[in-house]
Amino acid sequence: MATKTLAQMKPNDEGIIVALRGTGNIKHRLIDMGLVPGTKVRVMKFAPLGDPVEIKVKNFDLALRVSEAATIDVEAD
Amino acid sequence: MADSKANSIRIALAGNPNCGKTTIFNNITGSKQHVGNYPGVTVEKKEGECTYKGQEMMLIDLPGTYSLTARSLDELVARNTIINDEPDVIINVLDASNLERNLYLAAQLLELERPLVMALNMADVAKEMGIDIDIRKLSEMTGATIVSTVGRNNVGTKDLLDAVIDVAREQKKPGITINYGDVLEPAIQELVAEIEKAGSITYPIRWVAIKLLENDADVAKKVRVFENTERVLAKAEELRNTLKDKVDLEVVFQEFRHRYAVATYTASLKGEAKMQDTQSDKLDKILTHRVLGLPIFLFVMWLMFNLVNEIGAYPQGWIEDGVAALGEWAKTVIPAGQLQSLVVDGIIGGVGAVLSFVPLIVLLFLGISFLEDTGYMARAAFVMDRVMRACGLHGKSFIPLLLGFGCSIPAIMGARILDNRRDRMITILVSQLMSCSARLPVYTLFIGAFFPVAQRGTALFAVYIAGVILAVVMSKIFRKFLFPGESEPFVMEMPPYHMPTLKNVLMHMWERAWLYIKKAGTFILAASVLIWFLATYPQDVQYSQDFDAAREQVTQTFDAKDDALLAQFGINTSDGKDAVMAIVDEMTAATEEAEAAAEEEGDDEETATAEEVTDEKTVEVLEYMSSIRANANDKFDVAWAIYLNNQERDEQISLLDQQEASEKIQGSYAAMIGKAIEPIMKPLGFDWKMSVSLVTALAAKEVMVSTLGTIYAVAADEDNEAPLQVYLQQDPSFSPLVAVGLMTFVLIYPPCFAAMAVFKREAGGWKWLAFFFVYANVLAWVCTFAVYRIGLLMGFH
Numbered sequence: 001m002a003t004k005t006l007a008q009m010k011p012n013d014e015g016i017i018v019a020l021r022g023t024g025n026i027k028h029r030l031i032d033m034g035l036v037p038g039t040k041v042r043v044m045k046f047a048p049l050g051d052p053v054e055i056k057v058k059n060f061d062l063a064l065r066v067s068e069a070a071t072i073d074v075e076a077d
Numbered sequence: 078m079a080d081s082k083a084n085s086i087r088i089a090l091a092g093n094p095n096c097g098k099t100t101i102f103n104n105i106t107g108s109k110q111h112v113g114n115y116p117g118v119t120v121e122k123k124e125g126e127c128t129y130k131g132q133e134m135m136l137i138d139l140p141g142t143y144s145l146t147a148r149s150l151d152e153l154v155a156r157n158t159i160i161n162d163e164p165d166v167i168i169n170v171l172d173a174s175n176l177e178r179n180l181y182l183a184a185q186l187l188e189l190e191r192p193l194v195m196a197l198n199m200a201d202v203a204k205e206m207g208i209d210i211d212i213r214k215l216s217e218m219t220g221a222t223i224v225s226t227v228g229r230n231n232v233g234t235k236d237l238l239d240a241v242i243d244v245a246r247e248q249k250k251p252g253i254t255i256n257y258g259d260v261l262e263p264a265i266q267e268l269v270a271e272i273e274k275a276g277s278i279t280y281p282i283r284w285v286a287i288k289l290l291e292n293d294a295d296v297a298k299k300v301r302v303f304e305n306t307e308r309v310l311a312k313a314e315e316l317r318n319t320l321k322d323k324v325d326l327e328v329v330f331q332e333f334r335h336r337y338a339v340a341t342y343t344a345s346l347k348g349e350a351k352m353q354d355t356q357s358d359k360l361d362k363i364l365t366h367r368v369l370g371l372p373i374f375l376f377v378m379w380l381m382f383n384l385v386n387e388i389g390a391y392p393q394g395w396i397e398d399g400v401a402a403l404g405e406w407a408k409t410v411i412p413a414g415q416l417q418s419l420v421v422d423g424i425i426g427g428v429g430a431v432l433s434f435v436p437l438i439v440l441l442f443l444g445i446s447f448l449e450d451t452g453y454m455a456r457a458a459f460v461m462d463r464v465m466r467a468c469g470l471h472g473k474s475f476i477p478l479l480l481g482f483g484c485s486i487p488a489i490m491g492a493r494i495l496d497n498r499r500d501r502m503i504t505i506l507v508s509q510l511m512s513c514s515a516r517l518p519v520y521t522l523f524i525g526a527f528f529p530v531a532q533r534g535t536a537l538f539a540v541y542i543a544g545v546i547l548a549v550v551m552s553k554i555f556r557k558f559l560f561p562g563e564s565e566p567f568v569m570e571m572p573p574y575h576m577p578t579l580k581n582v583l584m585h586m587w588e589r590a591w592l593y594i595k596k597a598g599t600f601i602l603a604a605s606v607l608i609w610f611l612a613t614y615p616q617d618v619q620y621s622q623d624f625d626a627a628r629e630q631v632t633q634t635f636d637a638k639d640d641a642l643l644a645q646f647g648i649n650t651s652d653g654k655d656a657v658m659a660i661v662d663e664m665t666a667a668t669e670e671a672e673a674a675a676e677e678e679g680d681d682e683e684t685a686t687a688e689e690v691t692d693e694k695t696v697e698v699l700e701y702m703s704s705i706r707a708n709a710n711d712k713f714d715v716a717w718a719i720y721l722n723n724q725e726r727d728e729q730i731s732l733l734d735q736q737e738a739s740e741k742i743q744g745s746y747a748a749m750i751g752k753a754i755e756p757i758m759k760p761l762g763f764d765w766k767m768s769v770s771l772v773t774a775l776a777a778k779e780v781m782v783s784t785l786g787t788i789y790a791v792a793a794d795e796d797n798e799a800p801l802q803v804y805l806q807q808d809p810s811f812s813p814l815v816a817v818g819l820m821t822f823v824l825i826y827p828p829c830f831a832a833m834a835v836f837k838r839e840a841g842g843w844k845w846l847a848f849f850f851v852y853a854n855v856l857a858w859v860c861t862f863a864v865y866r867i868g869l870l871m872g873f874h
Contacts, residue, residue, distance in 0.1 A: 020328075025148055026566040031331045032144040033568055034178050044358070048370040049463035054571060058177045059206075061361075061571035063459045065466075068566055 002076055006041065006069040007053065014042045015074035022071035034058045035072060085126075085133035086245045089159055091186055092170035093179050094141035095452075095572035097198040100228035101170055102138045103584055105238065112588055120154045129238045137164070143178070143570075144331075145185040147295035150498065159189050160280050165245045168237065169221070170196045170228075173203035173210060174573070176345075180338035183219060187251050190281040192244045193221040196237050200225045202573070206355060208346070215345035220251030229578050254283065255337045257330065260323050264290060264316045271312045277303040289313035290320070291330050357452075357573035365456050374460045377453065378479055381444045385437055386483030386514065392436035400429030418613055419606075427605030430777065431598045434486050434831055439590045441480065441487035445494060446585040448476075450577030454494060455569055462567060468549045469556035471500040471567070478504065478548070481511030482541075485832040488513075489839050490589065499560040503552050505840055506849065509828050510548040512541050515778040518795035519823050522782055523816035526802035544824050547860070593835070600834035608776040608830075611747040612784075618744030624737040628730055635726035639719050646715040660716035661723065663705055671697035732790075739790035747772055761818050761861045764810040771822065777829040814873040818865045825857035 003018060017039045020027055034057055035041070044054040044061060051066045092098040102110070106125030115122045123138040139158060140151035147153050159167065169186050171179040176197075186193060197210065216223045222240045226233030243249075257265060268286040272278055278285055278300060288296035290313060297313075300306050320326055364373055404421045411417040448454040454473065462472030473494050481488035488508040495501040512520075524536050648654055671694050706713045742748060751769030758768045766788050774781035779795045786794065789804040805811050827833055827850060837846040 026568075027328070028146065028148055028331070029566045029568045031328055031335075032146070032181070033570070034181065034335065036328075036332050036335045045362070045365065046367070047365065047459050047463060048367050049460075051463045052459060052567060054365070054459065058175075060175050060178060061358075061573075063455070063462075063567070063569045063571055065462070065567045068568065 003073055004076055006043070006055065006072040006074050007066045008070075009043045009074065009076060011043050011045050013076055014040065015076040016040055017072060018075050019073040020071060021073065022068065026068055026071070030064075030068070030072070033062055035062075041074060085135050086166060086241065087162070087164045088134055088136045088241060089139055089162070089164040089167050089191075090136055090170065091139045091155060091159075091167055091182070092141060093143055093172060093175075093182055095570060096141070096170050096172040096175075096179060097228040098138065098141055098170045100578065100581055101168075101196060101198065101226065101234070101237070102136060103581060104228060104231050104234045105134075106136055108584075110588075112592060115154050115158075120150055127238075129235075130242070132242055134238070134241070137162075143182060145182070145189075147293050151496070153295060156189075159186075159191060164191060165248075166192045166194055166241050168194050168196055168241065170198050170226075173197045173200050173225075174206055174208060176203075176208070176210065177338055177342040180219075180341050181334055183221075184255055184334040184337050187219065187221075187253055188255065188281065188284045188287065190250055190284065192247075192249050193219075193251050194237065194240045194244050195219065195221045195223045196226045196228075196233070197223055198226045198228050201227050201230075202575075207348075209348055211345045211347050215341065218253070218341040218344055220253035222249070229575075255334060257287070257333045260320065261290070261329065261333070264320055268309070268312055268316060271309050275303070275305040275309050277305055278309075279303075286313075287330060290317060290326070292317065292326065355573065357575075360574050361456070361571070364453070365459055370460050374457055377448075377457070378476070381448070381476070382479055382483060384444050385440045385480060385487055389437040389440045389483075393433050396433050396436065397429060400425060400432065404429075415613075415616065419609070422613070423606040423609035424602070426609065427602040430605050430831060431594065431601045434484070435590055435594065437484055437487050438490060438593050439586050441491055442586045442589040443582060445476075445491060446582045447577055449494065450575075450581060452572045452574045455571045458569060459571065466567075469553045470504060471495055471497065474500060474504040477508055478511055481508040481513060483514055485509045485511075485513045485828045486593075486835050489832060489835045490593070492839065499556075502840060502845075503555045503560060505836060506555060506852070507548040507552045509832060509853065510544045510551065510825065512544045512824055513778070513828055515829065516823055518779050518798070519774075519781050520820055522785075522798045522802065523805075523820055525798060526805045527811075527813040527816040540820055540824055543821070547825070547856075551856070592838075596838045597831065597834035600837065601831045604830035604834070605776060608747075608773060608780075611750065612742060612745050612773055614746055615744070618741050620737065620740050624733055628733055631726060631729050631733070635722055638722050642715060642718050642722065648712075648715065657712050657716050657719065660705065660712055661720050664702065664716065664720045665723065667701035667705065668698055671701060735787075735790040738787050742769070742784070742787050757858075760865075761822070761858065762812075762815045762865045763819070763822075766808075766810070767815075767819060771819075771826070774823070775827060775830065777831070778823060781823070812874050814865060814868040817868065818861045821864050822857045822861045825853060825860055827853045 006015075006017075009015065017035055017037050019037060020030060020035065022030065039057060042056045044056055046053050046066075047063075052063045053066055053069050054061055054063045055069075056062075090098055090102055102123065102125060106127050109127060110123060110125030113122050113124070114120065120140055125136045125138070127134050127136070137158065139155040142149070142152045142155050145152050145156045147156075158164075167186060167189075169183050171183065183195065195215075197212065197215070203210065212223050212225065222244050224233055224237045224240050226237060228234075256262065265283065265286050268289060269282055272282050272285055280299070285296060285300060289300065289310070297310065300309060317326060363369060366373075404425045407421050407425060408417060411420055445454075448457065454476075457476065458472030460472070461475045465472050465474050468474075474492075476494060477488045477491035480491050485508060488511065489505050492501045492504045492508065495504060520537055520540055524533050528536050643649075643654060643657065648657060674693075674697055702717075748765070748769050750772050752765045754768050754772075755763075755765045758764075758771075763771075766785070769788065770781045770784040773784045782798060782801070783794045785805070786801050789801060789808075791800045791804055805816075833846060833850070836849055837843065840846070840849070
């Protein structure tokens with residue numbers, strides 16, 4: 001068990017969200033999409049040019065930029 | 078919903094994006110729907126109606142949203158429609174295969190305290206994924222009436238409408254409140270009491286209390302309008318200050334709603350659903366693959382571009398031919414004169430300009446709905462985001478920009494795929510810098526006239542690349558100065574892939590094409606008539622000579638020559654004369670036929686040069702002539718002489734016609750404008766002739782070629798540029814550098830009236846159109862100035 005940001009994870013890594021460090025609109029949008037602490041996430045893949053990243057959360061796929069993923073702390077399995 | 082009938086049920090349709098809401102809307106309303114805008118904002122409003130079991134219903138399709146905050150325009154519009162219009166029933170469409178997240182929006186709808194019916198959609202997909210939902214339990218937890226539907230197959234629509242009628246009749250509200258826990262609940266109760274004391278607020282009270290504690294700016298603004306609410310706002314402020322130390326007020330309410338969604342989902346789930354790779358995930362692994370992703374994306378874009386521009390060119394050509402034929406027919410019905418000119422050149426020409434874009438728009442939206450409905454659009458944005466972000470744009474912007482190389486109109490309309498207004502506006506503003514195909518004849522005219530053969534390809538490529546580079550620069554400038562502030566987070570759902578339904582795609586296509594005809598059509602028509610007027614009036618131009626008399630004289634001279642020839646060959650009887658003239662007519666007809674055949678052949682082989690076409694024609698004419706000679710025996714020589722005589726006469730008359738047209742346009746209002754703006758254009762090296770052609774080319778770029786042709790009194794259009802090129806080369810005011818300047822100007826300034834009409838509609842009004850017009854012209858001037866002056870300094874002329 002180690003805490004890292006979502007951006008540092010690799011495809012197929014899974015973990016539990018522990019904190020969101022972003023602010024303002026971005027943080028609200030992430031929470032609206034279900035990225036609340038305690039939620040399980042899995043990194044699906046990175047785009048061909050390395051950014052954005054696609055994750056699976058609450059059984060659906062979500063794309064977000066690496067800079068935004070870096071504001072999400074995850075406890076990796 | 079102001080125009081609703083008293084006895085009809087007013088329904089608002091709410092739900093997440095990609096939950097199948099639009100399909101259900103289409104299932105219920107069929108073709109009885111119309112699209113408009115919400116008052117004062119550019120969010121699109123879709124309404125429809127239906128009659129079921131004798132009951133009239135009015136539906137409004139709210140924007141698809143994940144939440145109902147005041148942070149996004151779509152969400153605000155959806156929320157305000159519910160609290161202001163108070164629909165009789167809300168239908169909340171939920172994606173059963175993705176229920177947990179969908180319930181988060183449902184939680185916020187519950188708080189608005191309107192009668193609620195839930196359509197548990199995509200039940201089939203959910204079943205495939207092993208998700209089995211206990212509808213009774215879900216109904217218990219949400220207080221809503223629940224109907225299971227499969228929108229794609231039109232399953233459950235009747236059950237849904239039955240439920241709507243029941244719920245509307247009983248005005249059955251959910252009556253479920255979300256528990257916000259021991260810390261927040263006392264504060265909510267306290268504020269509710271304060272609001273009740275004020276007694277003036279007509280919105281759902283508990284919802285107002287929660288929103289005030291959440292520090293929702295829009296609700297605070299609404300509350301302020303009511304009487305006696307100062308105490309309420311002060312109380313909210315005070316409560317927020319005490320709560321602030323105990324909880325993270327910014328997000329705590331959202332977290333509790335998620336808790337409610339999780340609890341409700343878990344309770345209604347039979348068995349256990351696991352995170353597993355679906356078929357969709359497997360497909361996605363290929364389509365957005367690290368290596369294959371980009372090539373696949375480029376291939377899809379290539380298909381899309383060809384669908385719109387290459388395939389679209391055929392029906393576009395048919396419509397143009399049809400309109401041209403209509404114009405020819407009108408010429409035979411209306412006597413020559415000003416009325417004929419107005420009808421043929423002004424109105425029929427304008428209608429043609431409107432209609433010729435319809436096939437492109439239909440095909441564009443065929444492509445776009447296919448990409449959106451299958452779910453590939455989100456992947457395209459995913460793949461391209463890194464590149465487009467570097468230009469300050471969104472991943473999806475790539476698609477409209479690419480389309481701009483074909484035609485600016487589908488590009489501007491295609492920008493609708495962008496959800497965020499800022500991204501949409503920047504994309505629309507720079508899309509016209511992607512050089513459209515109508516500008517190509519202008520480039521080939523100048524490049525052909527002033528560049529050596531070996532450099533022509535490079536020169537053309539350079540123009541296109543210059544447009545792209547300028548677009549990147551301008552989008553960065555717009556992002557920084559015109560639309561500053563925090564950029565929209567790129568947090569995008571990647572919906573599962575599925576086959577689109579034919580009905581949805583067709584309805585989408587029809588809706589867009591009709592909107593274009595209705596909204597842009599009148600504008601384009603009016604503008605076309607205006608340009609016709611400017612180029613045709615005033616009628617009383619001071620000509621250098623009496624052209625009618627000159628033509629009469631030419632005719633008389635040649636008639637006399639004919640008579641002389643006949644006498645010379647000893648043909649005196651009228652029978653003999655008629656026989657000769659019959660042969661002459663045959664020769665003339667043969668020439669015309671040969672011309673038409675040669676032209677067609679030239680069209681078939683795009684590579685054929687003007688000389689090749691002329692050679693072809695000569696060969697054909699000679700073939701015809703020898704066959705005529707065989708039949709005409711002794712009369713051939715005299716007929717041939719008269720035929721040549723006639724050809725010379727026609728040539729002289731058409732020279733006079735061209736000279737007259739040239740003098741006429743030089744005296745027209747368009748020329749006056751051209752001459753008036755000459756001082757402004759002079760620093761760019763442009764004379765009045767170029768200025769006039771730039772003015773008329775505002776109607777459409779290819780018009781520039783025909784205007785220059787008219788001014789130089791030479792028969793030329795975009796299909797036959799060679800004769801005009803000779804004149805341009807001989808004109809001392811033209812030079813290679815001036816030609817480059819003109820191409821720069823044409824690349825940047827507004828593409829055509831049709832594009833401006835569409836721009837006005839998509840950007841939201843005259844104010845933006847005015848901005849666009851000024852911006853594009855100023856930018857064109859500045860860039861051309863730079864090109865011309867730097868060119869002069871470098872020793873070009």
